[in-house]
Each structure stands twice: as structure tokens, then as C-alpha cells.
Amino acid sequence: MLTMTNTPNHTGVKISGDYFDLDELNQAIYHVIGDENKYYDYAGSRMRILGISYEIRHAAQGDRNVESVFNGLHDHTKKQHSFIAPDKNIYFSTEVLWPEILYAAIALKDFVRLHREEAKFPDWNSHLHVIGRFQSLVLDCLHGQVPEEEYQAILKAFQQAAPVEEYAIQYIDFLNLKFIGMPKKQREKSLAAVALKIAMQDNDYLAFRSQVLEAANPNKVPIHEIRLQAEYPDEIEW
Template identity: 45%
Template sequence: MLSIESTELLTGACISGDYWDFDELINAIYEVIGDENRYYDYQGARHRVLGVCFDLRHAAKGEKNIELVTNGIHRGILKSHDLIVPEKNVYFSVEILWPELLFTTLALNDFITLHNEMIDDSLWNIHISVIRKFQSSVADCLKNHLAEEHYTVFSQLMQNKSPKYFRYATQYVDLLNLEYINLSIEERKENLAAFAIRLLIEDESYLALKEEILATASITKNEIHELPLTMKYPEEIEW
């Protein structure tokens, strides 16, 4: 089972599990977000979600973090069943920045809504169930770091009608990531709720950025999500 815990410096959250946990989530996300031509006006959000899937896939290949986790086997079981098996399982993990992880979690709501409307509205859709469990784990981890009133506001905004990210300027997620990285741990504790809420409302900074991107896109003839920010991520992130 995937587990999600905040990193030591509250820079992001660490997603951990075995190979099959990662594989199940990745396949569920691919199934629900569809191919690149299915929901054209959500290409920015789709690419962003796929970016997180890319990190998850690399984690499942053992290219990120590896740890050994007890699996419940003990000497009594080994003796009673006359077995020789490992007492620990291999778990993989990867860190994702909080703004990035929250955007992915929220954007998946849009794709679930679209999938229900266009593909399959069954209550028993296994792929949606897998994604919902992942979203719940993220929300539960976030809840541990927010004041009750702040989490209540976030929850209420999150439950507003989807889709929320129609033709969204996903460069804003980069902006939030970079702002968040530059905070101290004390500032992260104080402002994590604000960053979460900023992903749910189109505040002045978002609107200004989108206006600037649209102006550039009208000249270059690019799609809105194709224009990168000039700001650079640090080569190393302290988690």
C-alpha cells in the first residue's frame, strides 16, 4: 500500500510503496487521463500529471530511494511453515514538492469528472478507486500540517464543482514550486495552507501570469502550456 509522509523540511511529501503499488497507481492515472487527444483543453494539466507519473515510474525502477520494510514475517511463522523467506520487503520512494503534488491531486479530480462524463460513470470503476485512495492519502498527510480552520477552507474549495483546470496556465505551478522552495521550514509551516488554496483560486498573481503567457502565445502561436518559465529550479533540493 502506498504511504505518503511529509519530508523532514516540509519541502514536499515522500510517496513510498512496493513496485506493484506504484504500478497500480500509474496505470490508473494513465487510464483516467486518457491519450493526448481526448481532452484537448486540459493538455496543460495532463502534461503536469504525467510529469509526476514520470517520477513515480522512475521510483518504481529503483532509480530514486530504496528501503527495506518489515512484512510481518517472523521466526515463528518461518518455523511453523518450514519456510526460508525474507522478513522484509523492498519499498521504493520519491519526493514530490508540495505545490506540485497538490496540483496533481486536484487536477485528477477534473480527469475523474471527465472520465465519468465521457467514458465510464460506474461507481465501481477500479481505476478511479485507486486514484481516490491516493488523493485521500495526500489530503490526510496535508491535514497533519494545517490548522483545522485552514484545512476546512481547503476542503470546501476542493469540493467545488470540477473541472477547475480548463486551459489552465500550469506555469503557475512552477512559480509556486520555486516560491515554496525558497522558504524556510518555519515559513513553510506558516504558509503551506496559503499555497494549497492558491491552487484552487485564480488570484491576482495567477491572472497576471496567465495574461502575460497569453500575450506571448498570441505572438509565437504556441499553446498556452507549451511556453516555459525562464526561472530555473535548483540543481539540488533539500527535502
Template identity: 45%
Template sequence: MLALKSTENMTGVLISGDFWDLDELCSAIHHLTGKEDRYMDWQGARMRLLGVTSEIRYAYQGNRNIDFVANGLHKEMMKSHDFIAPENNIYYSTEILWPELVFSFIALNDFIQLYKKYEFANDFDLHIVNVRKFQALISEAWKDILTNEEYAVILSAVYSPETTVEEYAIQYIDMLNLSYIEMTKEQRTKSFSSIVQNIVMENGEYEAIKKKVIAEASKTKSAIHDLRFNVNYPEQIEW
């Protein structure tokens, strides 16, 4: 079963599941985001989402965390059915930074709408259902961090028709990720709502970053999602 919970220090989220849970999620996101250059104005968002799926894929290939989870089998059951099998299943997991996952949540809303529009899909499409389940798990994790009032405001904002990641300056997410890593657990708890709102609702800080990105990209006539700032993530993160 796919599961998601905030890490001990609230640095990010632990995403876990068995091989098929995680593979199903990655497959769903890949189907929704489409082929490269399919949605040009969402290329930056697509790149960030594929970065998340790559991390999840590393996990279920055995390159991140591995746990053993009881599957409900016991000796009496095996004896009754005359077979021997493991009493634990292997679960794989990996951590994703909170700002990254908040952005992913919003980006998935856009790609669901694009997928429905151009692939003539509906809400019962299996890939959409799997992604909505992932979003539901993220939303449930927010409840443990936010007040009821904050949760209601943010949920309304993320599903607003005006909220979009079209032509988003994804460099801003790197900036939020790095500043979030440097915070203490208490600071993360206090600022979580404002960080989510900064991603959902474009503010002056974001506009300044985007203006800088556009100016730099115009020098080489590059797309804004192709511009790379010198960003160095720490090798070790206290999750």
C-alpha cells in the same frame, strides 16, 4: 502498501510503496488522463500529472530511494510452513514538491469527472478508486499541517464544482514550486494554507501570470500549455 508523508523540511511529500503499489497508481492516472489530445483544454494539467507519474515510475525502476520494510515474516513462521523467504520487502520512494502535489490533487478531480462522462465509468471503477485512495493520502497529510478550520475550508474548495484546471496556466505552478523551495521550514508551515488556496482559488497573481502567458503564446499562435518559461530547478533540494 502505498504511503505518503510530508518530508522533514515540509518541502514536499515522500511517496512510497512496493513495485505493484506504485505501478498501480501510475496506471490509474494514465487511464484517467487518456491519450494525448483527448482533452484539449486540460492538456497542461495532463502534462503536469504525467510529470508526477514519470517521477514515481523512476522510483520503482530503482532510480530514486530504496528501503527495506518488514513484511511480518519471522523464523518461527517459516519453520512452521517449511520455507525460507526474506523478512523484508523492497519499498521504492520519491519526493514531490508540495505545490506540485496540490495541483495534482485538483487536476485528478477534473480527470475523474471527464473519465466518468466520456468513458461511462462510475465511482467503483478500479482506476477511480485507486486515484481516490491517492487523494485520500494527500488529504490526510494536510491534516498534519493545517488547522481544523483551514483544512475544512480547503477541502470544501478543492471539491467545489467551480474548482477546475481547465485551460490552466501551468507555468504558475513552476513559479510556486521555485518560491516554495526557497522558503525556510517555518515559512512553509506558515504559508502552506495560503499556497494551497492560491492554487485552488485563482487570484490576482495567477491572473497576471496567465495574461502574460496568453500574450506570449499568441505571438506564435501556440497553446498556452506549450509555452515554456526559463525555469531552472536546483539540482539538490533539501527535502
């Protein structure tokens, strides 16, 4: 079963599951976001989501974290059915920064909407249900980290979030790096505010986007191709 938990230092979330859980999520992501030429105005958002997908795929291959998890098989069950079997399953996991996963949950709303507009019977599309559960897990994990009043405001903001068409995805890098640089206590206190900033596309975001557009316009470069002049640390204290 796919699970999502807050990391010890409140830097991000840990996505865990067995190989089939992670592979199912990856297949659903690929299915919903389409190929690179399908939704051009969402190219930047597609890149961000594929970045998470990359980590999930490598986790499923055993390239990230590997752990054993109790599978519910008790000794009396083994005796009752006269067989020998392990009582633990192998789970794989990877970490994703909080601003990154929050943005993905919102951006996937747009991809799901676009996909539903094209699908003949979207209510019966299993990939859409997998994506919906993934988004719910993000918010459920967030629920455990913020006060109830703030969480209800976040839910409302996520429900009413503006489309991420031609979103300045560099802003997510900015938030990621800022979040990494905070002390643990500050990350705890700032998480709700970060979630709201991403959902509401506030004045800070709009000012940031204007700067990105200024950099893109002289050479008519697509907004998502402008690079933020900052580097991520080699090691992150999750």
C-alpha cells in the same frame, strides 16, 4: 501499500510503495488522463501529471529511493508455519514538491469527471478508485501539516475548485520555485496558503495567467507551451 509522507524539510511529499503499488498508480493515471489528443484544453495539466508519473515509474524501477520495510512477519509466525522468510519487503519511493502534488490532486478531479462522463459503469472502474485513493493520500498527508481550521477550509476549497481547463501551468513552476527558496519554517507556515491559492485560482493566479496569455497571443501559441524563464536547482533539500 501506497503511502505518502511529508519530507523532513517540508519541501514536498515522499510517495512510497512496492513495485506493484507504484505500477498500479501509474497505470491508473495513464488510463484516466487519456492520450495527448483526447482533452486538448487540459494538455498542460496532463503534462504536469505525467511529470509526477515519470518520477513514480522511475521509482518503481529502482532509480530513486530504495528502502526495506517491516512486512508484519514475526518469528513466531515463521515457526508456526515452519518456513524461513525475510521479515522486510523492498519499498521504492520518490519525492514530489508540495505545490506540484497539490495541483495534481485538483487537476485529477477534472480528468476523473471527464472519464466518468464517457465510461458506461464508472463506479466499477478500478482505475478511478486508485486515483481517488491517491488524491485522498495527498490531503491526508496535508492534514498532518496544517492546523485543523485551515485544513477544513482547504477541504472546502478543493471540493469547490474551479476546472483547470487551459490552466496556466507555469504558475505551478512559479509556486514550486518560490516554495523551494523558502526557509523550512516559512514552508511550514505557508503550506496551507499555497494549497488554498492553487484550489481557489485567486487574483494572484488570474494576474499571472493574463501575463502568460499576453506572451502566447502574438504568435497564437497554446498557453501550456509558454516557458517560464526560470530554472530549478540541481539539488533540492527535501
